[in-house]
Amino acid sequence: MALAIAAAAVPMLAGVMALPRPGDPAAPVHARVAAHVVAHGAEETGAENLVTAVLLAYRGYDTFGEVTVMFAALAAVMTVLAPRPRERSPEPADGVAISPVVVFVIRLLAPFIAAFAVLVVLRGNVSPGGGFQGGVMLGALLVLLSVVTGRGNERPLLEPRLASWLQAAGPLTFTLVALLGFATAGAVLALPADPAWARGAMLLALELGIGVGTAAIILGLFLQMRGW
């Protein structure tokens, strides 16, 4: 056991010691692609947040794959935890009742948390944030509300049919924007350069799709693991 870990650690340490030190401006990581993104990213993509410019514009296909991976994970969890027809023994909902102070504070804070999450999603172009960060905050808030208000699987916070469409919002939005880019600019997932509002609108649509999809998937994962 210790031998296996030493055999793994020694080459890693040797390789890591040979790297240029963190923070070196002449390191190869800053040389070619990163220099181009920093110099021309804002005017080529219309997003001042260069990380969002890389995620949605320069590497849009990777983000497309990423939202599909999240959706596939939810589908796989639903398949694994599907209820068997014979054993539906309802687990007794025991445990300590939630204190009314906690319930009151969470209900008081919920609108502010939701507003902050939506703000983070919408301002992904100009400030740190974006679709995934805001979507995760919104999903965590929905999970918290499900626990606190006691509406678990009987009357979930999202209707099941609506929830299915919202969980697929990530891949669906990406497909729509990709086809729109193909129709207007000639390449799949391209951003048109001529009307400046079109480019901003497509980026905003992508951010909203990612945010809503992530929130719905996180709530769906929690509800799957909780009830059956």
Next chain:
Amino acid sequence: MPSGLQNLDYAAFVVLFCIGLYMVLARSNLVKKLLGLNIMETAVFAFIVTSGMVDDGTAPILGNGVAGPFASPLPHALILTGIVVAVSITALALALIVEIHRQCGTIEADELKGAE
């Protein structure tokens, strides 16, 4: 080849990775193995983000009047994708552990190996 103390950050992340690897290999509880996998993923993310740092650099967000050397935005975008994939892996692994517990009654790997 720079001296060893300059790359102390990288060495710390390698040590964290080996701690996670030890947890995956040495513990027989499935949840602990999953936690070790998460620690390994965290070490890799921290290593890649640290490699994009610049001396006296700021976040790669252009605003009005923001100047100076920017940290490289490519590692951040790469790690965002990595974090999402790590969350998906953790969700699916936890679902499998729940189902294993329901079917076999235990989540210790050596008991599961015996009760085929």
